[in-house]
Amino acid sequence: MKLDRTSIAIVVITVALLAAAPALPRWAMSLLNVSLCYGTVVLGMMLLMRTGLVSFGHGLYYCLGAYAAGTVDQMLKIPDMALMVLAGAAATGIVAAILGLLLARYRDIFFAMLSLAFSMILYGLLVKSSALGSTDGFNISAKSIFGIAVVDNAHRYATFGITVVLTMLSAFLLNRYLRSHRGRLAEAIRDNELRVEYMGASVRTTIHLHYVISAVLAGIGGALMAINIGHIDPEMTYWPQSGEFVFIAILSGTGNVFAPIGGALVFETIRSFAYEYSPNTWQMVLGITMLIVMIFLPGGLWSLLQRRKPA
Amino acid sequence: MATILHAKGLNKSFGAVTAANDINVAVEQDSVVGLIGSNGAGKTTFINMVTGYLKPTTGSIHFEGRDITSLKPRQITQLGICRSFQIPQLYNTMTVAENLMVGVGIVASSGARWAKSNRLDVAPEQAVEAMLEQFGLGDYRNRQSGLLPEGTRKLLDIAMAMVVRPRILLLDEPTSGVSADEKFVLMDRVMAAVREGKVTVLFVEHDMEVVERYTHRILAFYEGRIIADGEPAKVLDDVEVRKYVIGEAH
Ligand SMILES: Nc1ncnc2c1ncn2[C@@H]1O[C@H](COP(=O)(O)OP(=O)(O)OP(=O)(O)O)[C@@H](O)[C@H]1O
Ligand SMILES: [Mg+2]
Numbered sequence: 270m271k272l273d274r275t276s277i278a279i280v281v282i283t284v285a286l287l288a289a290a291p292a293l294p295r296w297a298m299s300l301l302n303v304s305l306c307y308g309t310v311v312l313g314m315m316l317l318m319r320t321g322l323v324s325f326g327h328g329l330y331y332c333l334g335a336y337a338a339g340t341v342d343q344m345l346k347i348p349d350m351a352l353m354v355l356a357g358a359a360a361t362g363i364v365a366a367i368l369g370l371l372l373a374r375y376r377d378i379f380f381a382m383l384s385l386a387f388s389m390i391l392y393g394l395l396v397k398s399s400a401l402g403s404t405d406g407f408n409i410s411a412k413s414i415f416g417i418a419v420v421d422n423a424h425r426y427a428t429f430g431i432t433v434v435l436t437m438l439s440a441f442l443l444n445r446y447l448r449s450h451r452g453r454l455a456e457a458i459r460d461n462e463l464r465v466e467y468m469g470a471s472v473r474t475t476i477h478l479h480y481v482i483s484a485v486l487a488g489i490g491g492a493l494m495a496i497n498i499g500h501i502d503p504e505m506t507y508w509p510q511s512g513e514f515v516f517i518a519i520l521s522g523t524g525n526v527f528a529p530i531g532g533a534l535v536f537e538t539i540r541s542f543a544y545e546y547s548p549n550t551w552q553m554v555l556g557i558t559m560l561i562v563m564i565f566l567p568g569g570l571w572s573l574l575q576r577r578k579p580a
Numbered sequence: 581m582a583t584i585l586h587a588k589g590l591n592k593s594f595g596a597v598t599a600a601n602d603i604n605v606a607v608e609q610d611s612v613v614g615l616i617g618s619n620g621a622g623k624t625t626f627i628n629m630v631t632g633y634l635k636p637t638t639g640s641i642h643f644e645g646r647d648i649t650s651l652k653p654r655q656i657t658q659l660g661i662c663r664s665f666q667i668p669q670l671y672n673t674m675t676v677a678e679n680l681m682v683g684v685g686i687v688a689s690s691g692a693r694w695a696k697s698n699r700l701d702v703a704p705e706q707a708v709e710a711m712l713e714q715f716g717l718g719d720y721r722n723r724q725s726g727l728l729p730e731g732t733r734k735l736l737d738i739a740m741a742m743v744v745r746p747r748i749l750l751l752d753e754p755t756s757g758v759s760a761d762e763k764f765v766l767m768d769r770v771m772a773a774v775r776e777g778k779v780t781v782l783f784v785e786h787d788m789e790v791v792e793r794y795t796h797r798i799l800a801f802y803e804g805r806i807i808a809d810g811e812p813a814k815v816l817d818d819v820e821v822r823k824y825v826i827g828e829a830h
Contacts, residue, residue, distance in 0.1 A: 450685030450704075457682045460671035467631070467669070468744055469657035470686045 275444050275525060283437040290429055298429055300541060302497045304534040305436040307517060309490035311529035312443055313483030314518040319447070320479045321459030325381040326388030327514045330361045330484040332506030333391065334491030336401065337361070339501050342409040350414040350431050354492045361488025365481040373477040388506045395503035406502025409495055432493050439486055440526040446482075447526070455479060487514075516555070520562055522569020532570055584609040584780050585630070585661075585748055590639035592625055592804075599625040600636065601804035607748075607780060612771070614791040614812070615784045616825050617801030623784045624666060626801070627750045630782075631663045632656045643748070658690070660747035664754060666784075668737035672726030676717055676736055679725050680708045683743035700745075707743075714773050715739045730757040731766065738770055742777065749774060751783035755790055763787065767794055788816060788826060800825050 272280075290298070310331050317324055334357030341356045342348045368387055375383055396404050411428070413419060419427040446452040454475050457465050462472045495501045504510060513536075521532025539558055543551035566572050583606045590603035599622045607613055615623045628634040630641055632653040640649045648656055671679050684707045688700050700707055712718045715735055720728060725736060734754060741749055754770060755763040771794055774781050785791045791798060791812065798815040800808040802825065808818045815821055 450689040453678075453682055453685055456674065457671050460673055461669055464669040464671065464740065465682075466652075466654045467657055467663060468683045468686050468740070469654055469690065471654055 273444070273448065275527065276441060278527070279437050279441045279444070283433060286433045286437075287430060290426055293429075298425070299497070300537055301534070302429060302432050303494070304537040305432050305530065306490045306494040306497060307514070307533035307537065308530035309436045309439050309493065310487045310514055311517045311521060311533055312439055312526060313486030313490075314514055315521070315523045315526070315529050316443060316447075316455065316479050316486075317483045318518060318523050319455040319459065320476060321455075322376070322476070322479075323381050323515060323518075324384040324483070324511070325508070325515060326384035326386070326506075326511050327483070327487050328506040328508070328511035329384070329388035329391050330365065330487035331491040331494070331510065331514070332388075332395070332501075332503070333361050333364060334358070334488030335495035335501040335505055336395070336491075337488070338492035338495040339401075339407060339409045342411065343407060348410060348412040349416060350411045350427065350496055353409075353411060353496060354431070354435060354489055357488040357492025357495075358485050361484045361491075362481055365484030366477075369477040369480040369484075372480060373473045385508060385511065388511055389508065391506045392503050395506070402502070404503060406500060406504075408500050410499055411496045428497055432497065435489055435493060436530065439489060440530060443482075443486070444526045451475070451478075516559065520559060520570060522566075522571035524568060524571040524575055528569060528571035535570060582609045583607065584644060586642040587626075587630065588640050588642070590626070590629060590636045590641070592622075592629060592634060592636050598804040600629065600639075603639070603804075603806060605799060605806070605809070607782065609780055610778060611780055611796045612774075612794055613782045614795035614798045615782060615801060616786070616788070616791060616798060616815075616821075618825055621801035621825075622804040623801050624752055625804070627663060627752055627782070627784065630656075630750060631661060657744060657746075660745075661750070662741040662744055662746035662748070663750040664734075664738045664741045664752060666752040666756065668733040670725045670733060670736060670740065672724070674725060675722050676725055676728070677708055677712065677721045679736060679740060680711050680743050683740055684708055684711075687744050711739050711743055714776075715742075715769055731759065731762050734758055735766055735769070742773055742779075745777065746779060748780045748782070751781065753784050753786065755785065755787060763790055764793070792816065 310327060314324065314327060337356040337360035338353035341353045372380060372383055395401055401407065414427045414431060447455065454465060454470055458472055458475060465472050491505065517532050517536045518529065520536060521528040539555060540551060543554040547554065562570065585607040587603055587605045590600045592600035603626060615626065617623050625634065629636050632648070632651050632655070636649065640647055642648065643659060643661060648659065671682060681704065684700065684704045688704050702710070712721055717736060717739065720732060725733065728736065734757060738751060738754055755766060758766055767790060795812050797810065798808070798812050799806050800815055800818070800821045807824065808815045808821045816826070
């Protein structure tokens with residue numbers, strides 16, 4: 270297998286992050302963790318956007334992934350990190366496969382709003398279910414990884430390790446996929462669905478597949494976030510959360526799988542500093558950032574790094 | 581010679597407009613058929629029915645003996661019928677080479693449902709190169725397709741139909757929007773590619789010089805009917821054709 274530059278960079282950065290872990294201060298590690306969790310969700314948003322679709326309700330899968338992870342801990346009493354993430358991925362994959370049957374028929378604002386509607390239905394269900402803690406949600410705590418018990422510092426490193434590895438693995442696989450014959454159909458569908466059908470490929474099947482992949486990525490991101498934060502609640506599927514994902518996705522651009530991850534890191538960094546130095550106006554700082562990006566970098570932050578293609 | 585495409589008793593109406601009125605055509609393999617007729621005569625409607633974009637109200641279409649009347653465009657493409665469009669349908673944000681690569685990629689990863697003739701016998705990159713060469717698009721390879729001049733867009737649109745290796749190619753006004761002196765260059769390219777691939781061609785054309793030069797047979801449409809069908813010289817000399825088709829198409 271001949272690796273492209275992005276794949277090599279992913280491997281190098283993964284190794285570098287893991288090696289640097291002991292030297293990282295706590296705040297930096299948690300900033301990275303949160304950014305990577307968000308980054309995984311936004312990787313899925315990126316795939317949808319490449320296919321020409323924007324979901325205003327991806328909080329649905331982010332939340333579902335987290336609650337699936339929580340269920341593994343609370344109900345099954347097996348607080349293993351790997352199992353939690355697996356549960357998050359499986360639950361979101363199944364739900365997206367079903368909802369995708371309907372959503373793959375819609376485009377544009379209809380797709381966006383229908384996604385939002387489903388996410389709000391989950392919100393309603395969670396708020397109503399007292400067994401799952403209603404609006405308060407519940408705490409979860411992972412105690413092992415692949416069956417190996419972890420406490421204190423080992424727990425901290427294990428959490429960081431699984432977050433880094435799974436986010437980077439997601440980026441690696443998505444990058445490979447986007448370069449494959451099928452992956453290239455994403456942009457073809459965005460550009461001209463009619464021609465895709467007249468070239469003999471199914472638009473709906475491809476959109477359905479991309480919807481499921483993006484949901485699973487959001488589910489993994491949600492499960493990882495649950496493990497990191499140790500708490501989950503219905504806010505994870507409330508509309509401002511979904512909006513945040515759209516925000517990061519547009520901020521990042523869709524040029525490369527590093528865009529969502531870098532974009533999430535920039536977003537989280539701005540948010541934490543803005544929150545610290547101007548607690549009452551941090552949304553304004555984010556808003557202005559977005560305004561600047563949209564006006565000067567319509568291709569997102571990624572376009573800053575992109576070399577101009579020869580004409 | 582063997583019949584490859586057979587349309588029987590096709591009818592199609594849009595409200596009060598009859599776009600196809602008892603169309604019966606048997607197309608022989610390896611032939612080149614011209615479709616002529618004034619604006620609104622039903623030429624595009626015929627292509628749309630053959631390629632599954634429109635379902636005829638009544639009648640049937642057979643391809644190599646198989647009934648394809650109720651199949652979707654995608655399935656018809658997979659069997660080996662492909663088309664170009666009156667308005668080019670490209671992937672506008674992609675380069676010319678990327679446009680072709682999408683098609684090559686679909687063929688390269690196609691399953692058993694596809695006709696055998698579709699299968700790729702070279703590496704995908706080579707297949708794209710061959711198409712660029714064959715259609716004289718090499719100089720445009722890295723140009724964004726949405727920004728190309730109209731004639732080049734037309735040519736690419738045809739190349740995109742050819743890239744999935746059809747048995748039958750339907751072209752909707754391949755030379756419209758192409759300057760007079762480029763028309764024959766374009767048609768020569770297309771016909772060379774078609775001959776090499778042993779493809780049966782049906783094309784809509786308003787320029788009678790072009791039709792006469794490249795076809796073995798002409799179908800003349802008027803108000804959804806075929807009013808003349810036969811050898812080019814004979815059809816172009818037909819009284820009704822002269823009155824309803826050539827008279828109106830300048
Ligand atoms: N989707 C449609 N809905 C309604 N009417 C249609 C539709 N498609 C075609 N028609 C009508 O059917 C008739 C035949 O149209 P068609 O597009 O087949 O003509 P054409 O021979 O291709 O003409 P042109 O040379 O202008 O392309 C016209 O009167 C047209 O207005
Ligand atoms: Mg027409």
